[in-house]
Amino acid sequence: MNRLSKNLLNIRYASFFVPFLSLGGLFLASWVVLPAPTAAFLPLAVGAAEVSPWLVGLNAIAALVALKTLTSGWGSRAFLAISVVALAVSASPLIQFSEANERAAIAMKTALGEAYAAQISQTEMRPAPFVMIDAFRGIPTQATRQTTGIRVASPDGVSLTMNVYRPLLAGKNPTIVMIYGGSWQTGNPSANENFSQYMAAQGYTVIAIDYRHAPQYKFPTQITDIKTAFTFIQQHASEYDIDLNRIALVGRSAGGHLATLAGFQSQVLPIRAIVSYYSPVDLTLGYENPPSPDPLDTRAILRSFLGGTSQELPALYRQASPYEYVKPGLPPTLLIYGNRDRIVQSKYGRALYEKLNQNNNTAVFIEIPWADHAFDTVFNGVSNQLALYYVERFLAQTLQ
Template sequence: MPRLIFLFLLFLASLLMLISAPAYYLWLLAVMVGEYGLLFIAATLVILTSGGLIKSKYNIVGTFTGILALGMFMSPIIRAYLISRQLPSNIEKELNLQTDHRVEPFTFSKLFQKDATLNYKTFTYANYPDISLTLDFYAAQTKVKRPCVIVIHGGSWSSGDSQQLPELNTVLAGKGYQVASINYRLAPKWHNPAPVEDVRAALIYLKKHADELRIDTNNFVLVGRSAGAQIALLAAYTLKEPGIKGVIDFYGPADMVWGYSLPAPKLVMDSRRVMANYLGGYYPQVPQNYKASSPVEFVNAQTVPTLIIHGANDPLVAYDHSRRLSDKLQQYHIPHYWLKLPWATHGFDHHLNGPGGQLSTYAVERFLERVAPVKGAN
């Protein structure tokens, strides 16, 4: 009986690969199941083989349940492999980029590797009367100026910091990019457009110190996750900074007006309250603020190339945000690529060597090659 119970619980966890998590802690579990699936596969196999030769209805039902769970735990790995077969050619087509087909978007062996992190230096880039803002700088090993990636963290516009998910920063610095992960002014004390103004301030600081930091000021790319993606998109589309060559959107809310009409499940997050804290009120009170903070409203013929990355099982930021942004970019013939991850949830890139993490990192590297390539020797 205990065997059946454990296998049934694993089966319930595996269902998170098919449906969006209905509650906050189940969402956290979904991140683990999707990107650390080897742990769940191992646990299922251990319990499955513990039945021995005992023949009982509980054992038979447990074995059947465990096999179903095992299949669903393996599905992200299988689907990542299948997506990876077409990913290089799809990116080539959408971004007009010749990719190196010797680089594999996904490998099974990488699932066993630990994500690496690099040391960084912290600089104060803006001083306001009531707060000073810092950035963490991950330096590429180079003596010449290189493109700079500015990373904007998530956290519902009210939490999080520049040290969130540093693994991608390490990867990009290893590829020759200078990386600046910034802090910005948080809600509810500060409202939009304060964070976008902070991005501008970071750009000014990085340009001013470009010689000592070895930054190519003609080549900046913005990267944002969740709330940070909304900031990154809005900054890239509205600042009119010629040095911004592209923007990367990890599961960001691109249409704040539409997003208010389709809130996240309350047990996961009170998204309307979160938006109200950021925009100074609920939509009926300040509708103009919601429109002014919606990146889709600012897409035009001059919009910079965009990479969109989103998991279909995201319970915090609806998948349709990315569809709406992709459609608007398509309308204006803006070079862009939307990496769709059918099993993935919000924050899937917590583990860069997981199925979704490998595919998204590959897409980010190829996109950067397209919009801000690293040139020349170190």
């Protein structure tokens, strides 16, 4: 077979794959900007932006293959155009990253002071807000000590446990108490284990606690269980390398709601800092102004959690809203939200941030323009790399 024949054969093979590459790449890239209409599409809407470096590579390959087959007719030109559009869309989080990072850096300096970075410069943390190689290989971590399934209590026969993650070297450590999310209905202390292991490797004792779930157990049962866990932590501090004078609460979604609610009124543990990812803060407004689209039916979730509508139970909705507990003297609070979140809209996080500031509290609000709810499910994703960079620094400063 001569060289010309081989080239023609290669073009035919490439032409066969062009439609699949181009249309497949466009379908995946479209979820970088499209909201999830239903729960079934939520993983795509959440994950697409987080794996944008992979999508950039896929669509670049599709464009190159289409370019190679241009001589075969108009179809290849159309697929080349499709791949170029998909490439631009999939690159949008990376294009926006520098500006988002700059705003986050300003927010941190405004709240913690211009010199905060110098004060924590000796702490080992991630070197940059985004490390491209980590987007492909994962965020590296080190070995830790893990103790799981520790029995805390058994209210109504429901076993409440906790997991503890610690550095290899024994000793009293600044401590993170983790509260998992899951619409107050699902989850366990092993949720977000990548984060727990990573922070333990950085020198923290991380304690992931448990609580009973709705709809069987409605609010305020969850706060009661969290207080029980706090008491257990206080009683077993030396056993698990806990520094009771340096404790932060960290939670995501429903867990972030419980973390802020507990942290704003804790009388058991002296909470030094709170980190809340994309959490509900004003349940009345959340019920009366649901997102659109609303892939998880947020009103149904709130009715399950509280036992009725905001019109039927107005006092309970206020009691369950961290926004209602804002007053001077609260722990420094870091609020992280995605601007594309259609489960907990970022405007509510900003409202809490503004009220904290009005009451002379230290607060940081970081909004990630391309991120959806639960963006940190992709631990090495673009959004979580940005969030983790500032969470590390916020905790290093507030727990030093």
